[in-house]
Amino acid sequence: MSSAGEGLSRPLPEQVRLQVVELAAQVLGSMSAATVPGPLRGIAKFDPRKRARLGSAPIAAQLENDKEFRELVAETLQEAWPELVAALAEGTVPPAAEPVMVAAAAYLTRPPGWPDLVELARADLEQAAAAGSQREQAEVRLREQLAAHRATAKEEIERVREQLRSARSENAELRRKLHDARERVRAAEARAAELQAETAEATSRAAGASGAAETELRRLKERLAEAESHLEEGRRAAREGRSVEDTRIRVLMDALQDAAAGLRKELALPTSITRPADYVTGVKPGEPGVGAVPARALANDDPQLLDQLLAIPNLHLIIDGYNVTKTGYPSLTLADQRSRILTGLGGLAVQARVEVTCVFDGAELNGPVHVSAPRGVRVMFSAPGEIADDLIRRLVRAEPSGRAIAVVSSDREVAESVRRMGARPVPSTLLLRRLGRT
Incomplete structure (x- = not known):
């Protein structure tokens, strides 16, 4: 408010000023155009929701300087809160009354000692504001402490989870290594058994092949001697003509082929051709x-x-x-x-x-x-x-x-x-x- 009210050492508290302006804005909307104070005629045309917000300063000044307008607003207040207005006129304050309403009613109706009632309401409002501020500060501190505890707990949970994951990973790795070691041992044992069996079989085959090879070698020597004899006879028959020589060569080739086939059979050599x-x-x-x-x-x-x-x-x-x-x-x-x-x-x-x-x-x-x-x-x-x-x-x-x-x-x-x-x-x-x- 631009200036202090009559008998007030300080301006009205903001909450009280907003309350009386709101009441005056409502009354202003119900007045006829002829009875509306001149400074407020433009504001009276505003939408009811905008009247108190946009015309706050002119309305407050009119209430301060226009006694008739203030009394008109006070009558409306008295109709709405008769018990409160009556109690203030008798110099008492209802125990359950809100400080803002008490100060607003005292300012508008002006009972004896109304400045003291306004100041008393101001004190109550300031005390409530201080208590609210302390409560908010306490709530902020509690929230900060709670956030700190939650962060600490979260870090501890993450640390424990990480330890658990690490332990599980180490356990899985140890299990895998143990499994691999067991598999290698079983494979080595199986391979050793196979090698022993293969060694025994190879020894047996080598012994049999050695005997067969000696027998076949004796046969080959005999056939070779026979082939040499045939060759000598072929040389002697060279004079008899080419046909005789070809015949003897074919006989020699057949003998060698038979000898090779017999050797392959005796040595049990594979008949199919292997590849590299x-x-x-x-x-x-x-x-x-x-x-x-x-x-x-x-x-x-x-x-x-x-x-x-x-x-x-x-x-x-x-x-x-x-x-x-x-x-x-x-x-x-x-x-x-x-x-x-x-x-x-x-x-x-x-x-x-x-x-x-x-x-x-x-x-x-x-x-x-x-x-x-x-x-x-x-x-x-x-x-x-x-x-x-x-x-x-x-x-x-x-x-x-x-x-x-x-x-x-x-x-x-x-x-x-x-x-x-x-x-x-x-x-x-x-x-x-x-x-x-x-």
Whole structure:
């Protein structure tokens, strides 16, 4: 309020001023246009919700200076709060009355000693405000303490959880190591038993083969003497004509062939021809060089490259299995990847009639697996501690110099190393494209 009220040493408390202005704004809206004080006629036209807010200062000044307007507002207050106005007129304050309403009623009705009533209400309001401030400060302190305790508790919980996670991880690692150690012990014991059995069998076979070899050697010596005799007779008959000589040579060749067949049978030698790749150790669940393919140069990504390589007689096609499957269908499980590529390689082996070896990385497996290899496809897994790349290099190295070898892998290191050993590297995408046509 711009100036202190009559008999007041200080302006009305803000809450009291807002209350009397609100009452006056309500009365102002119910007055006729002729009775509205001149300074407030523009404000009287405002919306009831805006009247007290926008016309606060003019209304307060009018109440201070216009006794008739103030008394009109006081009559409205008296109608609304008759008991309060009556008690103040008698010089008493109702025990349950709010300090703001007491001060507002005293200011408007002006009973005897009303300035003291306003000051008393001011004191009550200040005391309540101070108590509220102290309460708010106490609440702030309690909230801060609670937040600190919660943060401490959260940190402690996280620390305990981290310790628990660490303990669980160590326990799992120890269990894994124990399991691995037991597996290695069982594997070593099984391998030792196999080696003992193989040693005994090899000793027995060696003894039998030695006796058979001595017997066959005696037979060969006898046949050789007979052949020498026939040869001598052939020389003597050379004068008799070319036909006799050819006849005797054929007899000699037949004798040698019979001797070789008998020796092979006595030594129990295999009748089928093994290949160099069969002698490369791995974990099994099977002519012209590639440098001259073809006369015109082909890029590594040329679709015709693999077709022309497959046309080479006696080609050995070595495939890096997981390199191809993880390029073509990585979303499948390892078992499904192996099944899919081996099915395609079976058809390719039948069509191209080449030697096919598919190598998988044994480190990808949790244990031995059963793989049904298609006819004409050799399947090999790298041994523990060996990657598939090293097994592929050993397969290439085992082949005789000059044999046509093609290695399917998109691994740059594998491609460079097999190229230096005389093999032709082929990207995995070309094989995937070729299998898609099969």
